[in-house]
Structure formats: C-alpha cells, structure tokens
Amino acid sequence: MTLYLTSSPTGAYREAKQPSYKGFNPENRLVENLKADWKEQSRCLLICANPDAYMQNNEMRFFFEKTVKETGLSVSVFDVCDSRNGEAAVKNLRAYDVIILGGGHVPTQNRFFQRIGLIQAIKGFDGIVMGISAGTMNCAGTVYAQPEMPGESTSxxxxxxxxxxxxxRCNVLPHYQAVKGDVLDGKRLMEDITYPDSFGRKFYALPDGSYILQKEGAVTVFGEAYLVAEGEIRKICSGGESIILHKRRQRYQGTHPRRFEEKYKEHEPEKYADTIEKVISKGSTPAGMHISICVEEILEVLNIRPGERGIDLTLGYGGHTRRMLEQLKGQGHIWGLDVDPIEIRKTKERLNGLGYDEDILTVIQENFSEIGRIGKEYGPFDFVLADLGVSSMQIDNPERGFSYKTEGPLDLRLNPEQGVTAAERLLELSEEEIAGMLAENADEPYAQEIAGEIAGRIRRGRKPETTAQLREAVEAALAFLPEDKQKKDVVKKTCQRVFQAIRIDVNSEFEVLEAMLAGLPEALAPGGRAAILTFHSGEDRLVKKAFKRFYKEGVFCDIAKDVIRPSAEECRRNGRAGCAKLRWAVKAEM
Incomplete structure (x- = not known):
C-alpha cells in the first residue's frame, strides 16, 4: 500500500480564492509522486465522511474525478461510497486501484468506517490510499479526533x-495555517486543547499543500510541517523540502549486521548507547556517526570563554561544535559551516535537540573558502576551527561513493548537488593528467600504471562508474607485483591513495583550502585564535606555510612551532585519528 496523508491536496481550507493550478496541488512534489505511483486507467473509490449527505457526496465524486483528470492521471472508473452502498463497496474493495478517504467530521466518518467494516477490509489493500483532512486523521491506529464543533471540547x-x-502511526492535524488561531468553547484550539493532549504522544500539524507519504517502509513529510509533542510545537520541515520521519529497518542475514544500512542500532546512538560504546571501545566508528579527533587539544588551543563569537568551518557531525558550545555556557554565539546538504540538516536537528537553538547557534550551508565574505557579514570571530578530514558518515555510506571497501556510485563529492562526480571527472582527463593528479594529490608511486589502466578501460568502453570498478582497475594495474604477503596491504593502501587523490581533485580541496587560509586573518578578531586539523601532508604543508608567512608579516603574533598529534590512547580508540595533525595561530592585537 502507498499511503498519502494530506491536509488538503486541492486548495486552501476556508479560502474562497480559487487556486492558480488545475488538478491536485503541484507544490511539494505531490503531483510528481502521484504520477510515479498511479496506474494507467485506475479504478477509483471515494469513501465519504458524511455518509447520508448524498447530494454533497455526488458533488464531491464529480469534483475529485475532474481533479484527477486535470492532474493528468488516467481513470477508468470513479465510484462513491456512502450509506447507499457502503457494505457492498467495501466487499468489492480489491477491485479498485485507488481509495480516497474524503474530508469532513472525524467522529462521523469514523462511525461510518466501523459500520461498513472498512477497518478489516482495507488491511492488505495493494494500491494507493489518499486521506484528505478527516480521512487522513482516521487512517491512524489510534485516531486523535481534535475537537472542532462547539461543545466538543467541554463535553x-x-x-x-x-x-x-x-x-x-502518524496522527495528523490538518489545515494548520487556518486553525492555529481558532478559539473553541472559549479555549484556544492549539494551546489550551491540543497541546495538553500531546503529552506522551506526537501530532503532525500540516498546512494545506503539505502531506505525509508512507511507502515501502519509509514515512516522509513533504512541505511545511510542525511536530506537536509534550505540550510544545516546533517546526520540522519547510515548504519545498522533505524529511524522513521513519524508515523501516532492513532485515539482515546472520546474527550481526554487516552492511552500513543494516546497522540500525548504530544509526540511533541516543537509543542504543551501549552498542555505540562497544563499537567505539573496539577502535571502530559506529555507522552514520563521526568521532571528533583532538577535541581536548583543540579546546585548550582555542581557550573559548563565555560571551565569545566563533565559527566551525567544518560542522560535519557537530562533535567539535557541541563541545565548543558547552564552553560558552549559554553566552556568545557559534556559526557552523558545511557544504554537505545531507549531513548539515541532520546535524542542525541533532544540535537543536540538545537545546542549542538560533540564539546561540547559526548553521549555514556554505564552503569555507567564503570565510572572507562570511567574516565581514558575521564576524570578526574570537575563535575559528577547521577540521579538514572527511566525516566518517560520508566515508562509510556506500551511496556517497567515498570508499573502495563498499560498492556504490563513484561520486566522491562533498556536496552531491554541485559539480561533476568522480566518474564524470575521470572522463574529462587524459592519461597524463590522471597520472599527474595521482602523483600531486597523493604522492602515488604507481601513478603511471594506474592512470594507464584507467585510461585504457575508458577507451575500451569500460569506464569506471562504481567504487568497485575503480578498485578493480587499481588491482589490475598492480597485477605485475609479486604474489606475496605484502601485496594485499600494498593494494589496500594504493586504493586509499587513489580515492583520496580523486576526491581532492573533484572537490578542489587544495584550492578551497588556499582560499580559506587567505581569508582567515580578516575573519579573526584581534587576539582571535585559529585551529586547523589536517589529515594529509599536502594540506599540512599549505597550513604551515600560510601560518609562517602571516607570522613573519606580523599578522599573527604566535603560531604552533610543532604539530600537535592525538594521543596514543585516542589513536587506539579511533583508528582514523592516526594521521591527524593540529596547528594553531593567534592574531596579533591591532
């Protein structure tokens, strides 16, 4: 079953103005999603909310059939179900492809559903069910019949x-834009009636045009939406956007999950803290998480004090940012930057959930190469942090294509919405350019051999489009190495370097870093501290060179004489910390 839980898919409740569109509301991808799910020549059944209002029900049937056709969805039959044919229509439910549950008075419709046996009949229905207003509310297992008629709230x-x-399991409150200010029986509908009812429960308040789509185990809200729970309301999604509320856990073979998407406990660290601690204690990083590196060393260097203003140029999972926010003790402000549109939303929601709202934290999707402009707009900053490592949740997710260890698209973009993928980038380069890229970005000793293999495969129509195909090309290029105990390790490290080199090229990481370093001094306040964590010798050289130059010019009054490395204990607990290098600088008092 594909379930659409809508507020009003055709127009705004209580608004006389006719919508500018014909058919269903195209906002928030409703029409797009319907067309993907709709069968040709579908047989439709409209089950009404007021079973005895025959004339009104006939008008609704005509209206919705017209709306469906104006949307461009084909229909062969469009029937209506009310008191005239309720039991007979329900017995024939499997003959239909689409069921529309109309809007009206929730308890009245609910009694009709009970009377005609719809609760039992609709189980296992294999088609589209679209709830509208009351119809949406009655789709829940336990329906919240929000009072709407005079006397209901006090009865x-x-x-x-x-x-x-x-x-x-979703309880929807429809028409939120229209009813949020309503007063019923002398009480405010939301604040005095609905909020108190939300303790121990969750309600989703949807303005007209927004909806929830439940399909293939995933529950996704499209458009502006609000969560009402524990007597409070908060916005969870904006117009034109979508968020996944729930995704059914995939089953796996054996006693322990192996694939990234199967490690459901690791994807919910708040719920399965014991599992997370076990994974970390073994020196691994839980799936979907990132363990921040050199946290205590960075806090010592930045010496953050309450009331200061700072910026984390690489927000990532938010681990460093969270610890820096703790140092502010509720006074001051931190800006968090990241280019990744997928992870930045998750991190913002995670930090907001810990109580860090817009008063103390501003999250911006932006490349840190824009630090000069950002410093002018929001700065100057008392402290600046940049962690140049790729986050574990990016590396470990096969869909992002960062790792040679798992099958996935050969992507490697930090922002998957911009630029060309790694697969596309390789097609743009000659054999000589590929070799140069591998040598320059990763000091790859087998650059010529690997570049020759990749270029040869492209010429033969076997262009690498997945991570596995690129790994196979590297393995083929190293086939000349003797078959001994060392070869496996050599191939592994070569794959790491090749993927790193291509990732640096695809994201222009050196150029971006140089732009950030050039704009850093202007973004810092006098006496401001900067800390940069690198994981690649090329990055560290650029940071070291820039810091030394600014020190000689008198822009910085102090810089790190030597790199700071993570402790042996941290490297034991987090294998990805081994190559980290921390450098710091302090801007001179002007």
Whole structure:
C-alpha cells in the first residue's frame, strides 16, 4: 500500500480564492509522486465522511474525478461510497486501484468506517490510499479526533481518541495555517486543547499543500510541517523540502549486521548507547556517526570563554561544535559551516535537540573558502576551527561513493548537488593528467600504471562508474607485483591513495583550502585564535606555510612551532585519528 496523508491536496481550507493550478496541488512534489505511483486507467473509490449527505457526496465524486483528470492521471472508473452502498463497496474493495478517504467530521466518518467494516477490509489493500483532512486523521491506529464543533471540547461524552484504520502511526492535524488561531468553547484550539493532549504522544500539524507519504517502509513529510509533542510545537520541515520521519529497518542475514544500512542500532546512538560504546571501545566508528579527533587539544588551543563569537568551518557531525558550545555556557554565539546538504540538516536537528537553538547557534550551508565574505557579514570571530578530514558518515555510506571497501556510485563529492562526480571527472582527463593528479594529490608511486589502466578501460568502453570498478582497475594495474604477503596491504593502501587523490581533485580541496587560509586573518578578531586539523601532508604543508608567512608579516603574533598529534590512547580508540595533525595561530592585537 502507498499511503498519502494530506491536509488538503486541492486548495486552501476556508479560502474562497480559487487556486492558480488545475488538478491536485503541484507544490511539494505531490503531483510528481502521484504520477510515479498511479496506474494507467485506475479504478477509483471515494469513501465519504458524511455518509447520508448524498447530494454533497455526488458533488464531491464529480469534483475529485475532474481533479484527477486535470492532474493528468488516467481513470477508468470513479465510484462513491456512502450509506447507499457502503457494505457492498467495501466487499468489492480489491477491485479498485485507488481509495480516497474524503474530508469532513472525524467522529462521523469514523462511525461510518466501523459500520461498513472498512477497518478489516482495507488491511492488505495493494494500491494507493489518499486521506484528505478527516480521512487522513482516521487512517491512524489510534485516531486523535481534535475537537472542532462547539461543545466538543467541554463535553464529557465526546471521545478524543478513537480506533482508526490502523494504516499509520502518524496522527495528523490538518489545515494548520487556518486553525492555529481558532478559539473553541472559549479555549484556544492549539494551546489550551491540543497541546495538553500531546503529552506522551506526537501530532503532525500540516498546512494545506503539505502531506505525509508512507511507502515501502519509509514515512516522509513533504512541505511545511510542525511536530506537536509534550505540550510544545516546533517546526520540522519547510515548504519545498522533505524529511524522513521513519524508515523501516532492513532485515539482515546472520546474527550481526554487516552492511552500513543494516546497522540500525548504530544509526540511533541516543537509543542504543551501549552498542555505540562497544563499537567505539573496539577502535571502530559506529555507522552514520563521526568521532571528533583532538577535541581536548583543540579546546585548550582555542581557550573559548563565555560571551565569545566563533565559527566551525567544518560542522560535519557537530562533535567539535557541541563541545565548543558547552564552553560558552549559554553566552556568545557559534556559526557552523558545511557544504554537505545531507549531513548539515541532520546535524542542525541533532544540535537543536540538545537545546542549542538560533540564539546561540547559526548553521549555514556554505564552503569555507567564503570565510572572507562570511567574516565581514558575521564576524570578526574570537575563535575559528577547521577540521579538514572527511566525516566518517560520508566515508562509510556506500551511496556517497567515498570508499573502495563498499560498492556504490563513484561520486566522491562533498556536496552531491554541485559539480561533476568522480566518474564524470575521470572522463574529462587524459592519461597524463590522471597520472599527474595521482602523483600531486597523493604522492602515488604507481601513478603511471594506474592512470594507464584507467585510461585504457575508458577507451575500451569500460569506464569506471562504481567504487568497485575503480578498485578493480587499481588491482589490475598492480597485477605485475609479486604474489606475496605484502601485496594485499600494498593494494589496500594504493586504493586509499587513489580515492583520496580523486576526491581532492573533484572537490578542489587544495584550492578551497588556499582560499580559506587567505581569508582567515580578516575573519579573526584581534587576539582571535585559529585551529586547523589536517589529515594529509599536502594540506599540512599549505597550513604551515600560510601560518609562517602571516607570522613573519606580523599578522599573527604566535603560531604552533610543532604539530600537535592525538594521543596514543585516542589513536587506539579511533583508528582514523592516526594521521591527524593540529596547528594553531593567534592574531596579533591591532
């Protein structure tokens, strides 16, 4: 079953103005999603909310059939179900491809559903179910019948919680833009009635045009949406955007999950803290997480004090940012930058959930090469941090294509919405350019052999488009090495260097770093501290050279004489910390 939980898919509630579009509301990808799920010549059934309003129900049937056709969805039959044919229509439910549950009075519709046996009949329905307003509310297992008629909020017999169809766990509050200011029986509908009812529960308030799509185990909200829970309300999604509320855990073979997407406990660290600690204690990084490196060393260098303003140029999972926020003790502000549109949203939500809202934290999707402009707009900053390592959640996710260890698309972009993929980039380069890139970005000793193999495969129509195909090309290029105990390790380290070199090229990482270093002094306040964590000798050379130059010019009054490395204990607990180097600088008092 594909379930659409809509507020109003055709127009705004209580608004007389006709919408500018014909058919269903195209905002928030509703039409796009419907067209992907809709069968040709679908048979449709509209189950009404007021079963005895025959004339109104006939008008609704005509309206929705017209709306479906104007949307460009083909239909062969469009029937209506009310008191005239309720039991008969439900017995024939499997003959339909689409069921539309109309809007109206929730308890009235709920009683009709009970009477005609819809709760049992709809189980296992293999088609599209679209709930509209009351129809959406009655899809829940336990329905929250938000009072709407005079007297319902004060009545001792009115039942606010009813048995529903059991199609979803989502309780939707429709028409939020219209009803949020309503007063019923002398009480504010939201603040005095709904908020108190939300303790121990979750309600999703949807303005018209927004909806929830439940499909193939995933529950996704499209458009502006609010979560009402524990007596409070907060915005969880904006118009034009979407977020996944729930995704069914995939089953796996054996006693322990092996694939990234199967490690469901590691993807929920707040819920499975014991599992997370076990993984970390073994020197591994839990799937979907990133363990921040040199945290204590960075805090010591930056010496953050309450009331100061700072910026984390590489927000990532937010580990460093969270610890820096703790140092502010509620006074001051931190800006967090990241280019990754996928992870930045998760991190913002994670930090907001810890109580760090817009008053103390501003999250911006931006490349840190723009530090000069950002410093002018928000700075100057008392402290600046840049962690140049790729986050573990990027490396470990096969869909991002960062690792040779797992099968995935050969992507390697830090921002998957911009630029060309690694597979596309290799097609742009000659054999000589590929060899030069491998040598310059990773000091690759087998650069010529690997470049020849990649270029040869491209010429033969076997261009590497996946991580596995690039790994195979590297292995083929090193086939001349003797088959001994060392070869496996050589191939492994070569793959690491090749993927690193291509990633640096695809994301222009050296050029971006140089731009950031050039703009850093202007972004720092007098006496401001900067800390940069590198993981590549080329990056460290650039940072060291820039810091020395600014020190000689008198821009910096102090810089790190030697790199700071993570402790042996940290390297034992986190294998990815081994190559980290920390350098710091202090801007001169002007």
């Amino acid at each position: 001792k017999v009115y039942r606010r919680f009813l048995e529903g169809l059991g199609l979803t």
